[in-house]
Amino acid sequence: MAIKPLRKAVFPVGGLGTRFLPATKAVPKEMLPVVDRPLIQYAVDEAIEAGIEQMIFVTGRGKSAIEDHFDIAYELEATMSARGKSLKLLEQTRLAPGAVAYVRQQEPMGLGHAVWCARDIIGDEPFAVLLADDFMVGEPGCLKQMVAAYEKTGGNIICAQEVPDDMTHMYGVITPGTRDGALTEVKGLVEKPAAGTSPSNLAVIGRYILQPEVMRILETQGKGAGGEIQLTDAMARMIGDQPFHGLTFQGKRYDCGDKAGYMTANLAVALTRPEIAETVRIFAVDLLK
Known part of the structure; x- marks a missing residue:
């Protein structure tokens, strides 16, 4: 079967950002800057580098700053032009009409629910999911590395990173199969395993390439760890039916959550x-x- 090209990416940005209060009371956590660019800008640039054509933002109440960031700021640009200042930095934030869509997640019910909210735009296509909290620095970028693997294996690819054994309870963890360099066959997934029960120290990091079948699983997915609809649980149900691999990212990750x-x-x-x-x-x- 031919491998369908990857054209769409989902950015779940509806979270409340409570760990950064009071800074995030009025400012979305995804808009917190790393030096001079917001976290969400880095994630979008990573997706563009990987060939993504449509960005789908799953937002929540109070997230209009994200929409404004990727829109034309007419007053600002007109003022800067009149003063002879370059618009190059602002031009980098624009997303062309048709290249961006916004969906509202009306209540914070977990990552799986946020992804499911984008189902009508995803349709019957594979798609990427990028969590802006996971700030990935590498050459090439994380998603581009994953796309290169996807074009060889098809199916589902998740980003993996080795974490210390005493931290596995904080992550979704891979039950590994055969390994081929940076690529590991995924035999199972466990969300936040109890201390001492983790099947490996390969943790799932916030980048995913998924087949559209996951949406149909999420449709009836019950609540899991933390009382939320977990994406990890839905992905686990696809293992064995489709190719499923973890790619260990060659680069540096910063947990900006x-x-x-x-x-x-x-x-x-x-x-x-x-x-x-x-x-x-x-x-x-x-x-x-």
Whole structure:
């Protein structure tokens, strides 16, 4: 069977961001900047690099800033043009008409439910899911690495990362089969296994390439860990019916859903920017003395 091309990506951005309160009381957590670009911008750029043509944002109440960010800001652009300032940075945030869609998740019922909310736009096509909280830095980008694997294997691909044994209870974890370099056959998935019961230390990270059949499973999916509709549970039910692999990402991940991870990401990215790197480095060295 021919492998269908990957054209669409879902960005679940309806979460409340309670771990970053009060900063996220009025600002979506996905709009928190890493140096000078919001987290969601990095995720969208990663999707564009991987060849994604349509971005589907599953939003919630109070998330209009995300829509505004990817729209034309007429007043701002007109003012900057009149002052002779370049619009290059703003042009990078525009998504062309037809390249973006917004769906409302009316209540926070979990990642699986958020993905299911995009079912009518996905239709009968494979699609990617990107969680902006997982800030991925690599060359090529994480999703592009996954697409290269998908074009060889078809089926479903999830991003995997080795985590310490004492942290497996915080993640969905892969039951591994045969391994071929960075690619691992997925024999099973367990969401947040109890301490000492994890089938491996390969954790599922926030990038997925999924077949549309997962939507039909989510249609009747009951609540799982945390009282939410878990995407991991739905994916587990497809194992054995379709090819299913985990790809270990060659790069660096920063957990920007966590305050320490978010601050680490800012420092790491700042040190790659020529215009500020030296100042930040001198400050950091002096501070750590």
